[in-house]
Amino acid sequence: xxxxxxxxxxxxxxVSTLSEIxxxxxxxxxxxxxxxxxxxxxxxxxFGVFLPPQAKSQPVPAxxxxxxxTCTDENFMIKSGAQQRxxxxxxxxxxxxxxxxxxxxxxxxxxxxxxxxAGFYVNATEQPWAGHYQMYDYVTKELPALxxxxxxxxxxxxxxxxxxxxxxxxxxxxxxPGAYRSVSAFAPICHPASAPWGIKxxxxxxxxxxxxxxxxxxxxxVHHAEExxxxxxxxxxxxEWLGEQLKPGALEQACIATHHPLDLxxxxxxxxxxFFVASFLGEHLEHHARALGLIPGNQG
Amino acid sequence: xxxxxxxxxxxxxxVSTLSEIxxxxxxxxxxxxxxxxxxxxxxxxxFGVFLPPQAKSQPVPAxxxxxxxTCTDENFMIKSGAQQRxxxxxxxxxxxxxxxxxxxxxxxxxxxxxxxxAGFYVNATEQPWAGHYQMYDYVTKELPALxxxxxxxxxxxxxxxxxxxxxxxxxxxxxxPGAYRSVSAFAPICHPASAPWGIKxxxxxxxxxxxxxxxxxxxxxVHHAEExxxxxxxxxxxxEWLGEQLKPGALEQACIATHHPLDLxxxxxxxxxxFFVASFLGEHLEHHARALGLIPGNQG
Numbered sequence: 001x002x003x004x005x006x007x008x009x010x011x012x013x014x015v016s017t018l019s020e021i022x023x024x025x026x027x028x029x030x031x032x033x034x035x036x037x038x039x040x041x042x043x044x045x046x047f048g049v050f051l052p053p054q055a056k057s058q059p060v061p062a063x064x065x066x067x068x069x070t071c072t073d074e075n076f077m078i079k080s081g082a083q084q085r086x087x088x089x090x091x092x093x094x095x096x097x098x099x100x101x102x103x104x105x106x107x108x109x110x111x112x113x114x115x116x117x118a119g120f121y122v123n124a125t126e127q128p129w130a131g132h133y134q135m136y137d138y139v140t141k142e143l144p145a146l147x148x149x150x151x152x153x154x155x156x157x158x159x160x161x162x163x164x165x166x167x168x169x170x171x172x173x174x175x176x177p178g179a180y181r182s183v184s185a186f187a188p189i190c191h192p193a194s195a196p197w198g199i200k201x202x203x204x205x206x207x208x209x210x211x212x213x214x215x216x217x218x219x220x221x222v223h224h225a226e227e228x229x230x231x232x233x234x235x236x237x238x239x240e241w242l243g244e245q246l247k248p249g250a251l252e253q254a255c256i257a258t259h260h261p262l263d264l265x266x267x268x269x270x271x272x273x274x275f276f277v278a279s280f281l282g283e284h285l286e287h288h289a290r291a292l293g294l295i296p297g298n299q300g
Numbered sequence: 301x302x303x304x305x306x307x308x309x310x311x312x313x314x315v316s317t318l319s320e321i322x323x324x325x326x327x328x329x330x331x332x333x334x335x336x337x338x339x340x341x342x343x344x345x346x347f348g349v350f351l352p353p354q355a356k357s358q359p360v361p362a363x364x365x366x367x368x369x370t371c372t373d374e375n376f377m378i379k380s381g382a383q384q385r386x387x388x389x390x391x392x393x394x395x396x397x398x399x400x401x402x403x404x405x406x407x408x409x410x411x412x413x414x415x416x417x418a419g420f421y422v423n424a425t426e427q428p429w430a431g432h433y434q435m436y437d438y439v440t441k442e443l444p445a446l447x448x449x450x451x452x453x454x455x456x457x458x459x460x461x462x463x464x465x466x467x468x469x470x471x472x473x474x475x476x477p478g479a480y481r482s483v484s485a486f487a488p489i490c491h492p493a494s495a496p497w498g499i500k501x502x503x504x505x506x507x508x509x510x511x512x513x514x515x516x517x518x519x520x521x522v523h524h525a526e527e528x529x530x531x532x533x534x535x536x537x538x539x540e541w542l543g544e545q546l547k548p549g550a551l552e553q554a555c556i557a558t559h560h561p562l563d564l565x566x567x568x569x570x571x572x573x574x575f576f577v578a579s580f581l582g583e584h585l586e587h588h589a590r591a592l593g594l595i596p597g598n599q600g
Contacts, residue, residue: 025538026575081381081578238325275326278381 018150019139021046027087028053032079040134040142041100047143048073049151050083054090059133061292062092062147065286066139068163069197070117073097076162084279087253092153096139098165099218101131104265105229107140113197114204118193121168122216133205136216140172140179142229158182158288162277163241164189168250170218170231172267177227182291184232184284186277187239191219198245219247222254230261232287294298303489318450321346327387331377337350340434341400345441348373349451350383354390354455361456361481362392362447362590365583366439366472368463369497370417373397376462379574382546385582389589392453396439396480399433400464413497420492421468422516424505433505440472440479458482458588462577463541464489464497470518470551472532477527481593484532484584486577487539491519491550498545519547522554531559532587534580 005125018034029052035225038045054060063086073095076082086093099119105128108115124133159180161169163291166188175234192198193213202213202233215221235248242248248264253260269275317336317438322336327329329352338345354360366375373395376382379538387395405428408415424433448455459480461469466488473483492498493513500514512522535548542548548564555562570576 024571024575025536025569025579026571031575035546078574081384083575084381084576084582115445131429236325269325271324273324274378275324275331276382279325279327282384 004061007298011043014169017147018146029055029081029083031083033073035188036146038100038138038142040137040203041132043078043132044098045097045101045138046073047097047145048077048095049147050077050086050093052090052092053151055092055152060092060155061158061294062094063095063160063288064139064157064172064180065095065160066121066161066165066166067098068161069097069098070112071098072117072164075274079278080300081278082279082281082285085285089257089294090284091285091289091292092142092151092296094147094153094239096143099135100122103132105129105132114200118164120164120201120205120216121171122202122205125212125294126205126207129205130214134173135168139168140175140176141196156181158184158291160184160186160288161188161272162186162287163246163272166233167192167198171221173229173231174218174221174225175291177225177229180229182232182288183229184234184287185198185242186233186284187235187246187272188218188233188248188251189246191217191221191247193217194250195245195247219250219254222251222258225260229261229269230263231255232284233262234267234276234284235264236267236272236276238269239272239276241242241272253266262281305529309451318446324500326350326464327383329355329383329387332587333373336446338340338400338438338442340437341432343400343402343432345397345401345438345443346373347397347413348377348395349447350377350386350393351388351389351452352392355392355452357570359452360390360392361452361594362383362394362453363588364439364444364457364459364469364480365393365395366421366459366461366465366468367395367398367411368461369398370412371398371465372417380581382581382585385585387430389585389594391585391589391594392451394443394447396443396599399435403432405429405432414500418464418501419499420464420498420505421471422502422505425512426505426507435468436472436475439468440476449589456481456592458484458517460484460486460584460588461488462486462574463546463572467492467498467518471496471516471521473519473529473531473595474521474525475515477525477529480529482532482588483529484534484587486533486580486584487535487541487546487572488518488533488548489530489546490549491547493520494550495545495547518556519550522551522558522560525558525560528560528565531555532584533562533564534576535564535565536567536572536576536582539572539576541572 166185466485
């Protein structure tokens with residue numbers, strides 16, 4: 001129980017205020033979208049939250065969901081069907097956006113796999129991106145601080161995501177020992193430093209010195225993880241991006257080499273879409289709910 | 301069991317061929333989209349089908365879903381989360397489009413509530429609409445004949461829908477005694493002859509003589525129904541269209557006057573969106589599954 005956070009939910013004068021822009025009832029809970037000024041991204045941002053019915057009476061733990069290329073905060077909430085099971089479990093879901101917005105940097109909106117909608121959850125060091133594209137700090141520090149202060153959540157968190165966001169979930173967990181109770185991913189980009197999407201993004205955000213990329217690549221970070229949080233991954237074998245972009249084999253090899261627990265499940269016939277995510281999301285929600293103490297059983 | 305239809309599934313030369321344009325695995329079943337030439341609409345049409353895993357081995361009954369204003373065949377499949385329960389139940393779901401497509405009639409694309417995306421599931425009698433806007437014949441005759449012949453369904457059917465499509469489901473059931481095992485609707489336009497959306501559409505499609513509208517208005521058709529198929533309706537009390545456009549009270553009064561069984565459930569706090577539909581869709585799927593003999597229990 002976190003009385004302070006709960007109290008702040010209706011307090012209108014915190015330092016950085018979350019402005020509620022919509023609220024829709026869903027499975028007895030509420031899907032809400034909030035706008036706020038992000039200091040680390042230097043722009044206004046919107047994110048989505050599903051608050052289960054249990055959050056009316058007490059703070060609840062949260063699953064952070066990081067979405068993939070081209071998405072906003074809305075795709076997961078519209079397409080995943082997550083709310084039913086989250087409402088049953090008493091689990092909040094928080095969906096950040098996938099990049100800074102409203103910045104209009106040169107070339108930012110030209111391609112689907114770079115710039116807007118494609119922040120890759122890294123902290124950019126190169127211009128003109130470094131002034132805004134600090135998505136890692138946004139999703140691991142600034143936004144959790146705001147959410148934990150102003151919404152009815154306990155601060156206990158797990159993290160998951162899809163594709164670019166699946167990789168984001170992996171690096172957030174690997175780089176922040178103790179921050180998350182559990183981590184999972186759907187069809188993540190497992191080794192962006194060797195995949196076209198990742199090379200394009202990292203070259204621009206992080207520069208051409210590939211030594212600096214290692215701290216943003218899950219398959220390399222596994223070698224230096226301070227905490228061996230088990231990784232759960234679902235991957236469709238008919239995913240059109242599997243061979244060229246996602247490369248789960250690279251992560252699997254790194255996990256074998258480092259004895260990092262990995263449950264990589266190849267799903268026959270499934271593609272890269274949210275129809276695939278929805279099909280196995282219930283199992284992931286239960287995985288996270290176990291780790292967060294919402295249902296009994298060993299994590300795994 | 302319907303061996304003929306099952307056999308035709310892999311036969312490539314029926315009179316009007318369904319052309320599969322996509323197939324995505326979902327909850328062990330398949331979401332497929334088909335294109336075909338519609339004779340009654342005089343244009344090419346696309347519709348979506350969810351085939352549960354059970355359809356691999358034998359034909360299954362189907363729920364027909366009619367969508368609302370601005371929708372295509374895709375909205376329900378993307379937003380409703382229906383596939384999980386349908387896969388468990390062994391229920392196919394068939395989503396027709398909401399209007400003729402590719403016809404480019406004068407003014408057809410000018411407003412969201414008329415023309416494309418807004419066929420209202422009636423047979424137009426007025427020009428220039430009558431040559432294409434025969435959506436009632438399309439969803440009750442032509443498309444069922446094609447689906448029953450070429451897909452692994454038994455021909456046993458129920459029907460539901462949302463908003464304009466909720467009304468569509470009601471009139472399809474009321475005008476076709478024996479054709480559907482059950483009917484339900486989410487936030488239907490209950491009395492279009494007295495609502496702005498309905499008046500706009502009926503005036504253009506059916507002409508200014510309002511006597512002709514009665515055979516396309518659920519609240520009037522109830523008075524002449526040959527079969528008293530129970531009607532299940534869920535309606536959110538925070539629905540922005542409730543008072544002006546939907547008017548469930550008109551249908552309720554007609555059902556009371558005619559002793560037509562109606563279960564109208566007002567849901568506190570819910571709006572008109574698919575988040576509302578998703579929240580109660582499981583109950584509707586079970587209602588239809590009972591009527592179709594997929595699960596035990598009385599219909600209702």
